[in-house]
Amino acid sequence: MSTALGIGLGILLILALTAATGYFVAQEFAYVAVDRNALRRLAEEGDAAAERAVRVTSQLSFTLSAAQFGITVTALLVGYVSEPLVGEGLAELLDPEMSYAARLSLSVTAVLVFSTIVQMVFGELAPKNLAIARTVPLARALSRSTLLYLKVSGPVVRLFDRASTSLLRKVGIEPVEELEHGATAEDLTRIIDESHAGGLLDDDLSEVLEGGLRFRELDAGDVMTPRVRVTTVRADASVAQLVELLDTGWSRFPVTGRDGDDIVGVAGIAEVLSVEPGRRSTTTVGSVVSDPTVVPTSAPLPRVLEQIRADHRQLAVVVDEHGGFAGIVTFEDIAEEVVGDILDEDDAPQPGVVEAGPDAWVVPGHLRLDELDTASELTLRSSDEYSTISGLILEHLGRTAVVGDDVVVEASREV
Numbered sequence: 001m002s003t004a005l006g007i008g009l010g011i012l013l014i015l016a017l018t019a020a021t022g023y024f025v026a027q028e029f030a031y032v033a034v035d036r037n038a039l040r041r042l043a044e045e046g047d048a049a050a051e052r053a054v055r056v057t058s059q060l061s062f063t064l065s066a067a068q069f070g071i072t073v074t075a076l077l078v079g080y081v082s083e084p085l086v087g088e089g090l091a092e093l094l095d096p097e098m099s100y101a102a103r104l105s106l107s108v109t110a111v112l113v114f115s116t117i118v119q120m121v122f123g124e125l126a127p128k129n130l131a132i133a134r135t136v137p138l139a140r141a142l143s144r145s146t147l148l149y150l151k152v153s154g155p156v157v158r159l160f161d162r163a164s165t166s167l168l169r170k171v172g173i174e175p176v177e178e179l180e181h182g183a184t185a186e187d188l189t190r191i192i193d194e195s196h197a198g199g200l201l202d203d204d205l206s207e208v209l210e211g212g213l214r215f216r217e218l219d220a221g222d223v224m225t226p227r228v229r230v231t232t233v234r235a236d237a238s239v240a241q242l243v244e245l246l247d248t249g250w251s252r253f254p255v256t257g258r259d260g261d262d263i264v265g266v267a268g269i270a271e272v273l274s275v276e277p278g279r280r281s282t283t284t285v286g287s288v289v290s291d292p293t294v295v296p297t298s299a300p301l302p303r304v305l306e307q308i309r310a311d312h313r314q315l316a317v318v319v320d321e322h323g324g325f326a327g328i329v330t331f332e333d334i335a336e337e338v339v340g341d342i343l344d345e346d347d348a349p350q351p352g353v354v355e356a357g358p359d360a361w362v363v364p365g366h367l368r369l370d371e372l373d374t375a376s377e378l379t380l381r382s383s384d385e386y387s388t389i390s391g392l393i394l395e396h397l398g399r400t401a402v403v404g405d406d407v408v409v410e411a412s413r414e415v
Contacts, residue, residue: 010081010082013077013081014078014081014082014114014115014118015118015122017074017075017077017078017081018074018078018115018118018119018122018123019122019123020070020074021070021071021074021075021078021119021123021124022122022123022124022126022127023070023127023142023145024067024068024070024071024074025067025071025123025124025127025128025131026127026128026130026131026138026142027063027067027070027131027142027146028063028064028067028068028071028131029127029128029131029132030131030135030138030139030142031053031056031057031060031063031064031139031146032060032064033131033132033135034053034057034135034136034139035135035136036054036057038136039053039054039057039136039139039140040054042136042140047140049140049141049143049144050136050140050143052140052143052144052146052147053139053140053142053143055143055147056139056143056146056147056150057139059150062150062154062157062158062161063146063150065157065160065161066149066150066153066154066157069153069156069157069160070149070153074123075119075123078115078119079115082111082112082115185213185216185217188209188213189210189213192206192209192210192213193206207339208338208339211337211338211339212338214337215301215302215337215338216300216301216302218300218301218337219297219298219299219300219301219304220295220296220297220298220299220301220304220316220318220329221297221298221318221326222301222368223301223329223333223334223337224297224318224326224327224328224329224333225327225328225329225330225333226326226327227260227325227326227327229327230254230327230328231245231248231250231253232253232254232255232256232260233245233253233254233255233256233267233285234255234256234257234285235255235256235257235264235265235284235285235286235289236284236285236286237284237285238280238281238282238283238284238285239271239272239275239279239280239281239283239284239285239288240280240281241285242267242271242272242285243272243280246269246272251268251269252266252267252268252269252314252315252330253266253267253268254266254292254317254325254328255267255285255286255289256325257286260325261323261324261325263292263294263317263319263325264286264289264292265286265289265290265291265292266289266290266291266292266313266315266317267285267288267289267290270290271285271288271289271290274288275288290313291311292316292317293307293308293311293313293315293316293317294316294317294318294319295307295316295317295318295319295329296318296319296320296321297318297319297320297321297326298321299318301334301337304316304329304334305331305334308329308331308334313331314330314331314332315328315329315330315331316328316329316330353367353371363389364389365388365389365390365393367388367389368388369388369389369392380392380409380410392407392409393405393407396408396409
């Protein structure tokens with residue numbers, strides 16, 4: 001074989017092996033980064049390529065092992081063919097006055113630099129960037145050849161997989177067969193914040209989405225109207241007295257028995273209407289009450305909602321760990337955690353966060369710390385001991401606050 005032919009053949013082999021490396025790199029990144037839900041939607045619409053791509057992603061760990069095997073083999077082959085075909089050929093073309101060892105060393109170095117540049121640009125970076133930019137089209141395009149490659153290389157790849165799995169287990173690490181594919185609540189919150197900041201989501205939709213994510217983290221104690229702000233009615237009171245309480249703006253009232261912690265039921269407009277007007281002054285509230293839905297302060301909000309709906313109620317009575325009456329949670333309270341404040345014609349204006357000046361706010365004591373964060377972008381350090389502004393102040397003062405008290409707490413401001 002002539003020197004020129006050997007060099008040309010060597011360069012062609014380097015380029016061909018680099019293209020093979022690029023194929024495996026594109027395969028690896030395309031199936032890691034692809035939106036599986038998008039592939040499933042296309043597959044459900046009858047897209048055969050998408051259906052094959054879904055089959056590939058269902059065995060992602062094995063696919064990545066096979067891709068790594070292909071990348072390793074092709075990269076080694078580049079080094080294997082470059083020296084005898086290109087390096088030695090170039091050595092023969094260099095100045096014959098130089099020693100052969102010097103010419104070979106120089107030519108091999110040149111081939112190494114050339115093949116490394118070609119491998120990095122065309123075998124690694126370009127395929128990677130293409131796969132990330134066109135995940136779904138590339139995953140579809142590679143699906144048929146990938147399944148064929150997995151079938152052919154499967155026995156060898158599984159052998160290496162078993163060896164690596166055994167090694168990891170010997171050092172106390174349990175291998176994970178498949179990668180987690182999804183987003184955490186923190187990831188989704190960050191996406192919502194970035195989309196809102198970029199103008200892709202308006203204020204209302206952003207608030208609803210963040211409320212939906214926050215919903216599962218809350219419990220009954222977080223959203224309840226505390227006992228001190230709840231109007232109750234005694235079981236021995238008359239229905240006529242209950243009618244008078246409707247002027248407070250509330251439509252349902254916990255009914256107490258022996259004492260304020262003994263909640264025997266809930267009464268409201270429906271119970272009033274069940275009694276004829278002429279009998280309301282002689283009929284006791286206790287005789288017409290509905291059974292209460294009772295939940296502990298620690299009950300997760302989704303469970304509270306489920307219980308209220310199962311009992312066909314609009315209100316749940318919240319009790320503390322000692323069984324004492326702690327407050328109430330209404331269906332409206334739960335909905336407001338997702339969609340924000342819901343006001344109707346009977347709702348009295350509620351004090352909120354009022355900016356009183358630079359870095360100064362006036363807030364009601366019952367405001368939750370996370371609500372202050374949402375309204376003012378001011379984050380106060382939370383604690384298991386309290387969840388409201390008044391709870392924070394009580395914790396730091398050790399007593400009820402009076403006019404003129406100052407409390408210094410750690411806080412951060414979102415920039």
